Amino acid sequence: MEKADVQNPWYLYIVKCxxxxxxxGITTDVKRRLAEHRExxxxxxxxxxxxxxxxxxxxxxxHTTALKxxxxxxxxxxxxxxxxxxxxxxxGTQES
Numbered sequence: 001m002e003k004a005d006v007q008n009p010w011y012l013y014i015v016k017c018x019x020x021x022x023x024x025g026i027t028t029d030v031k032r033r034l035a036e037h038r039e040x041x042x043x044x045x046x047x048x049x050x051x052x053x054x055x056x057x058x059x060x061x062x063h064t065t066a067l068k069x070x071x072x073x074x075x076x077x078x079x080x081x082x083x084x085x086x087x088x089x090x091x092g093t094q095e096s
Contacts, residue, residue, distance in 0.1 A: 010066035012073065014056035014085060017049035022081050024073045026066040030057050056085045 011030050015023045015037060023046055027033035034054050036042045046052060060066045073081065 009059045009061060010063050012056075012058050012060050012066060012069045013054060014073070014081065015046065016053045016055045017046065018051055019049060021049065022055070022078070022085075024070055024081075026060070026063075026070045030054065056088070058089075 008028055010026055010028055012024070012026055013030050013033070015025070015034065017023065023037075023043065025033065025043065033042065034052065037046045037052055038050060040047045058069075060069045073084065076084070
């Protein structure tokens with residue numbers, strides 16, 4: 001990881017909504033971002049879908065790496081996202 005990444009790492013996170021849907025995002029501060037989502041600020045998808053639960057977070061490094069990880073996870077089928085949440089690791093969840 002680059003020096004700048006260690007000082008300000010990016011995280012991939014997944015939030016579970018009241019209706020059971022899963023939302024994937026990236027941020028440098030998961031706690032702050034989850035609070036924003038709960039206050040109906042940020043992603044429009046999550047507005048009115050509370051209560052929200054953080055079900056996964058992983059430090060992924062740089063912004064570029066985080067964007068790529070987010071894109072890969074968003075493309076996964078639901079059962080693979082659930083596997084990711086259960087195992088706590090993106091290993092084995094990559095699309096073929």
